[in-house]
Amino acid sequence: MGTIQIENMSYKYDQMVDNLFDSLNLQIDESWKLGLIGRNGRGKTTLMKILLGQLPYQGKIVSNLNFYYYPQKVVNKNKSTTEVIKELTDLEEYDFWKIEVELEKLKVKNDILSQTFSTLSPGEQTKILLAILFIDDYGFQLIDEPTNHLDIDGRQVVADYLKSKQGFIVISHDKTFLNEVIDHVISINRQNVDIYKGNFDVWEREKNLQDQSQFDEKRQLKKDISRLHETAVKRENWSNQSEKQKNKTGLQKVNLDKGFITHKAAKMMKKAKTVSKRVDEEIEKKQSLLKNIEIEEPIQLNYHELNHPKTLIKVDNLELIHEDVRTPKTSFKVPVDQVVSLIGKNGIGKTTIFKQLLGIEQPFEQTGDILIAKGIKISYLAQEDQLVGNIRQLAQDKKIDPEMVFSNLRKLGFERNLFEQNIESMSQGQKRKVALAISLSQEANLYFWDEPLNYLDVITRQQIIEAIKKQHPTMLLIDHDKDLIDEISDQKIILEN
Ligand SMILES: Nc1ncnc2c1ncn2[C@@H]1O[C@H](COP(=O)(O)OP(=O)(O)OP(=O)(O)O)[C@@H](O)[C@H]1O
Ligand SMILES: [Mg+2]
Known part of the structure; x- marks a missing residue:
């Protein structure tokens, strides 16, 4: 069985002060189904790019596999899906059966091959791009967050598909998905990188045990350190004093004494040095372990509850129509302090309904009624935002105190730099x-939150869930994460044709 060997690999981006990876050593079996996990910004995507040979790392990576990356860049989405596949694979038409075999496993109908790529639903696009990765038998797939934008059914199909494959690394923050798919975990921690045998739950259990024992150790460690310090200081004083004694008496007394003291002092000095070295090593080792404990601080929404009116949104028989797209007829209310979730398959029109409620211009014809309370303040978290520039400017443009944004980012685990x-x-x-x-x-x-959890790491997800449970804001929510929906929704509005 072949392996991928990463030896002494170091890497940092130009503007970084510290290495993102520092003399990393990993050995990966080519048959493993690996989940690559770690908080946002730890370097998961970067590690994949390093394996692909796209970044100038130091050290050695030994492997004879062909690496493939998802998501590929589709240069022109306005071509037919067949054309897009050809561009990405160099596949000839007579070899297209290979793609068709994979698409069948992904439950995608062949007739979408002739459709324009941009008109496919996000779920279908994901599946096409995934199928492409698996036509090379000697491939090792590097799959970067495939579940974002996939609905619950889509996630299941992709999970089943990957489960049937061998030899890949997948990045995901979706625990349910990872648990079904993987048999090994690579965890990028604060201080080091670990490999575990097992799925996400196994990793989480071991990590919790480790954290707990480290907390316990911390208490014991503090005691040990101060005791070791005391001993070291005592010994050092003693040997220094003996040395002084030697110098003082050296001139008058016979050599025997001097020699004896010197010998004893030297021995003690040596012992003191050993102890102090041991203390230093011990402290360093334990402290680096403690730094692997992830910190989860509570976050808060700047939510202002209204006493009046009691209902902020009322939607009656709403239908939005444009060409051959038609959202299902929908009615619902959003009362104060309730979280209302819109649930439905990819492409059913959830975001379209959001935008219509927010009064964002769209080419849709509306039937039915929308009533939104007047003069209320709405915060909209869009599904995809193309944010550019720097944070301070962005906050100022939106008339928000940048310090408040920075403080929230700190709580979300953002490094100050x-x-x-x-x-x-x-x-x-x-x-x-x-x-x-x-x-x-x-x-x-x-709040209008459209798939807030996309791309966010497990700890951040938990922070969000806890903040919403605690504050109970008025919120209209779209998400495909079952944990989130089940934990925080007061009402679920199911959209289906
Ligand atoms: N082109 C770049 N130039 C400078 N810094 C970069 C660049 N790309 C990434 N970084 C930084 O490198 C770090 C690792 O980024 P990377 O995208 O690998 O993280 P990640 O683990 O994939 O995170 P996420 O879960 O958010 O996708 C981050 O701090 C990021 O800001
Ligand atoms: Mg990434």
Whole structure:
């Protein structure tokens, strides 16, 4: 069985002070189904790009596999799907059966091959791009967050598909998905990188045990350290004193004494040095372990509850129609302090309904009624935001105190040195956190959150769930994450044709 060997690999981006990876050593079996996890910005995507040979790392990576990356860049989405596949694979028409075999496993109908790529639903686009990765039998797939934008059924299909494959690394923050798919975990921690055998739950259990024992150790360690320090100081004093004694008496006394003291002092000095070295090593070892504990601080929405009116949104028999797209007829109310979730398959029209409620211009014809309370403050977290520039400017443009945004970003695990970085060169999750921190900081009576959890790491997801459970804001929500929906929704509005 072949392996991928990463030896002494180091890498940092130009503007970084510290290495992102520092003398990393990993050995990966080519048959493993690996989940690559770690908080946003730890370097998951970067590690994949390094394996692909796209970044100038130091050290050695040994492997004879062909690496393939998802998501590929589709240069022109306005071509037929067949054309897009040809461009990405160099596949000849007579070899298209290979793609068709994979598409069948992904439950995608062949007739979408002739459709324009941009008109496919996000779920279908994901599946096409995934199928492409698996036509080479000697391939090792590097799959970067395939579940974003996939609905619940889509996630299941992709999970089943990957489960049937061998030899790949998948990045995802979706626990349910990872648990079904993977048999090994690579975890990028604060201080090091680990490999575990097992799925996400196994990793989480071991990590929790480790964290707990480290907390316990911390208490014991403090005691040990101070005891070791005391001993070391005592010994050092003793040997120093003996040395002084030697110098004082050296001139008059016989050599025997001097020799004896010197010998004893030297021995003690040596012992003291050994102890102090041991203390230093011990402290360093334990402290680096403690630094691997992830910190989860509570976050807060800048939510202002309204006493009046009691209902902020009323939708009656709403239907939006444009060409052959038609959203299902919908009616619902959003009362104050309730979280109302819109649930439905990819492409059913959830975001379209959001935008119509927000009064964003769209080419849709509307039937039915929308009533939104007048003069209320709304905070809108869009599904995809193309944020550019720097955070301070962005906050000021939206009339939000930048310090509040920074404070929220700190709580979301953002390193301070990122505050001045251009948003364009941030990781996917870091970009999402900027958008989220702005929405958290904005004064609001009502939230429109469209897939807030996309790209966010597990800890951030938990922070969001807990904040919403605690504050109970008025919110209209779209998401495909079952944990989130089940934990925080007061009402679920199911959209189906
Ligand atoms: N082109 C770039 N120039 C400078 N810094 C970069 C660049 N790309 C990424 N970074 C930084 O490198 C770090 C790692 O980024 P990377 O995209 O690998 O993280 P990630 O683990 O994939 O995060 P996420 O979960 O958010 O996708 C981040 O701090 C990011 O800001
Ligand atoms: Mg990434």
